[in-house]
Amino acid sequence: MFDLGWNPLHGVPSYPAERYAVLADRIGGILQSRNDILLVQAEAVVALEAAAVSLARPGLSVLNIATSAYGGWFGQWLRRGGATVHDIAAGPGLPIDVEVIARALDAGPHVDVLALVHAESASGILNPLPEIMALARACGIVTVVDAVASVGGHRLEVDDLGIDIAVIGPQKALGGPAGVSALSVSRRAWELILRDGAPRNSILSLADLKTWIDGGRQGLPGTPAPLEFFALETALGRVEAEGIESVIARHALAASATRAGLAALGAAAWVPPAKASNLVTAVPVSEALEPAALIAAAARLGVELTESVGTASARLLRLNHTGPRAVFQTVLANVVAYGAALRQAGHPADIAAASEAISAAYSR
Structure with a gap:
């Protein structure tokens, strides 16, 4: 019989359940956030859609800053859930001007949620996140930030900036795997997500993922892919070693x-x-x-x-x-x-x- 030999990818051991919480805490350290950290067993676009699906409902008013296709998709996901979305678009490949957002907040109706991408790998631009977050805080608006490209490449102090939901992926500046992502979710964001019956029984339900936190952060729901989490652990180790x-x-x-x-x-x-x-x-x-x-x-x-x-x-x-x-x-x-x-x-x-x-x- 032809012997293919032993392959380390065959029979990969399960990722130890007690280390998921450690991973989440290490991600929280990178984000400088004490908010809940959720681990998503998929590429970051799934985590972004999950945030939109979990927030969207009739009566929700959203100011969506679209400086790339990702911002456009986020608006579509919100509309699909019944939210009223006002898109603010910059010129092709350009960052948003903070004065445009200020005028929209002054002139428009009440806004419940403000969403934007921090750094755009599509065009190499950076949106003025601190200034935008300051406007949102002054208006009491829940904020969603796509920080997939920016984490590790730019300063991202989630709690100090007042970001309610930050979505990250380790595959860019952090040099990690693409098949797993994470979100930080604040208490204010949870109040909005869980109000009036959050979506349930879905891979896109943040409320379902919250059961992991409520249950003591042991084994993740579903069947986690251990290679992705071992790879994430290794990437975080490299980041922490470098600082x-x-x-x-x-x-x-x-x-x-x-x-x-x-x-x-x-x-x-x-x-x-x-x-x-x-x-x-x-x-x-x-x-x-x-x-x-x-x-x-x-x-x-x-x-x-x-x-x-x-x-x-x-x-x-x-x-x-x-x-x-x-x-x-x-x-x-x-x-x-x-x-x-x-x-x-x-x-x-x-x-x-x-x-x-x-x-x-x-x-x-």
């Missing part, structure tokens, strides 16, 4: 060095630093150049550049420096490959100056 502040600083440096390299290359970044995400840097492509050709030229050098998502009219390419990519070698490779692609397309690019600028940024 969350150092992880954030590493992403900030990668973003700053990328912008310096692009400037020296002769290519302008899409938005100024204060409005830019630390996860990816977007650069606009002129009408004279073809994004697909630039992507293909970079790929021949072993570097992956991608087009922004949902911003076709802006013609943006993304340089990814997220998670394990937030290091000197990747930042340098991204910018050099982009410069080489520009040159192949007949566009001038000072690759030597770009390399020097990146090296200088990392040498400070």
Whole structure:
């Protein structure tokens, strides 16, 4: 008989039930939150939809800030549940202006919930979260923040900011698995979710997930996938060993060095630093150049550049420096490959100056 040999993926042991609560507490530490932490056995978009489904009902008024497709989806999920949703959209690939939100809150009817994405990996922008949270707190509004891309890449102090529901995924800046996600849920959010009969008996029911907390945080409901939780545990260990502040600083440096390299290359970044995400840097492509050709030229050098998502009219390419990519070698490779692609397309690019600028940024 042909012996395939032992495979460590066969017969994976169950994840110890008592360690789920430890994982939740470690996530709470990263979020700087004492709110309830729920673990979701799926990619973060499921946790986002669960938050919308659990909140939505007729009579609920929501101000939904849509700066990407994710914000648009959140509004759709809320409407499907009967909520009244007022969308505020920014220009393609641009962050929201806090004054626009202030005017909407002043002029519009009462708002129960405000929802937004913190950092957009789709376009490399950063929404002004502290200022928006301050407006929401002043109006007594429950807040929902999609922090999937921002956690680990930007400061995210959930309790100090007053975020009622924060949804995170470990697969980006935290360098973890994609098949598990988490939410922090405040007491105010639970009061709104559980009012008037929360959705039950559903994988999208936060009220059902709350039974894990109410039951002493032992085994998770359903059949958890142990590999995902072992991988999450390992990722959190790496983050804690490095220190969350150092992880954030590493992403900030990668973003700053990328912008310096692009400037020296002769290519302008899409938005100024204060409005830019630390996860990816977007650069606009002129009408004279073809994004697909630039992507293909970079790929021949072993570097992956991608087009922004949902911003076709802006013609943006993304340089990814997220998670394990937030290091000197990747930042340098991204910018050099982009410069080489520009040159192949007949566009001038000072690759030597770009390399020097990146090296200088990392040498400070």
